[in-house]
Amino acid sequence: MPPFDTLNSAWMVWDGPAPAPEEAVLEYTRELEKFLAEIERRAFRMAQVALRDPDDAMDVVQDAMLKLARNYASRPSAEWRPLFYRILENGIRDLQRRRSVRKRFMAWMPSAKQDPDNEAQDPLETVADASPAVPEVLMRDQAMLKLESSLQALPARQRQAFMLRNFEGLDVADTAAAMGCSEGSVKTHYSRAVHTLRDQLGEVW
Amino acid sequence: MEDKSRESFEERSRALFHDSVEGLDFALRSRLTQARHAAVEAASTRRRPWLLRLGVWTPAAGVTAAAVLGVFLWVGSPLGQHAATVANGQPNLEDLDIVASSEGSGDAMDMLQDDIEFYDWADKAANSGSSTSS
Numbered sequence: 001m002p003p004f005d006t007l008n009s010a011w012m013v014w015d016g017p018a019p020a021p022e023e024a025v026l027e028y029t030r031e032l033e034k035f036l037a038e039i040e041r042r043a044f045r046m047a048q049v050a051l052r053d054p055d056d057a058m059d060v061v062q063d064a065m066l067k068l069a070r071n072y073a074s075r076p077s078a079e080w081r082p083l084f085y086r087i088l089e090n091g092i093r094d095l096q097r098r099r100s101v102r103k104r105f106m107a108w109m110p111s112a113k114q115d116p117d118n119e120a121q122d123p124l125e126t127v128a129d130a131s132p133a134v135p136e137v138l139m140r141d142q143a144m145l146k147l148e149s150s151l152q153a154l155p156a157r158q159r160q161a162f163m164l165r166n167f168e169g170l171d172v173a174d175t176a177a178a179m180g181c182s183e184g185s186v187k188t189h190y191s192r193a194v195h196t197l198r199d200q201l202g203e204v205w
Numbered sequence: 206m207e208d209k210s211r212e213s214f215e216e217r218s219r220a221l222f223h224d225s226v227e228g229l230d231f232a233l234r235s236r237l238t239q240a241r242h243a244a245v246e247a248a249s250t251r252r253r254p255w256l257l258r259l260g261v262w263t264p265a266a267g268v269t270a271a272a273v274l275g276v277f278l279w280v281g282s283p284l285g286q287h288a289a290t291v292a293n294g295q296p297n298l299e300d301l302d303i304v305a306s307s308e309g310s311g312d313a314m315d316m317l318q319d320d321i322e323f324y325d326w327a328d329k330a331a332n333s334g335s336s337t338s339s
Contacts, residue, residue: 033242044237058236066244068244166215166218198210
């Protein structure tokens with residue numbers, strides 16, 4: 001059984017032991033800051049890949065940081081990484097659910113057929129980049145875009161397993177804790193994800 | 206062969222991801238830093254001893270203040286004084302008897318409404334008369 005089976009989308013609050021003395025609090029807030037500084041950008045990019053929206057990604061990362069800090073900061077720091085990604089994945093899933101409900105509702109409304117995600121684009125975003133285009137950088141960007149798009153097409157569990165194992169470098173046990181499933185399931189999801197991605201992206205990629 | 210190809214795929218995808226992380230713009234990095242600081246702040250405030258937290262005392266203080274204010278208003282208001290007179294003596298109950306009696310109760314009510322101050326005076330005069338006579 002994964003060690004964080006009590007953590008679900010209802011964001012259970014940690015009823016831990018009595019408050020730690022000030023010295024200990026200072027110590028783990030310093031450690032927490034270091035930990036968050038180390039993972040925040042990767043977490044943001046992973047949320048962005050899953051949600052396809054930088055603002056939504058920022059919101060869920062911010063939320064995950066706060067929840068980790070409020071409810072689990074006094075836990076051993078070795079547990080933070082899987083806990084953080086568990087919270088982040090729950091946030092991503094909740095947001096995706098809300099989006100799908102909103103989409104269904106908007107489709108049902110006769111007067112609002114527009115997709116809310118297709119808001120007016122910032123004209124500045126369409127202006128061509130004035131910096132000199134380095135072919136290698138462009139190729140890398142394009143390859144990453146292809147990878148992102150293939151990841152978005154994967155089932156959610158496979159995408160999670162791939163990003164946590166490959167991008168974040170979690171081992172199987174921590175990935176299982178973060179995903180709330182068995183280690184065997186992680187291996188299966190990861191293996192299927194790699195297989196599908198390689199099929200889609202091809203050898204040339 | 207298959208394993209090598211798989212490994213190279215994994216390495217390439219990891220490298221691409223890390224490149225994209227390094228390429229995050231300044232504005233996003235700044236927002237992430239702000240979010241981190243807010244989280245660390247939340248962690249340090251959360252761990253204060255619960256007795257010292259403002260949030261613990263706010264509801265209790267509010268309820269106490271409301272109760273004190275309620276008692277103060279009740280005691281100071283005419284309603285409160287009226288309650289005191291009801292508790293003290295008979296006259297008000299007698300008024301109620303007159304008003305509520307089935308025999309001509311409508312008239313009694315009309316009388317009271319017509320000149321309530323007169324009847325109040327008459328009642329006080331009658332009481333003072335009876336107390337002096339006894």
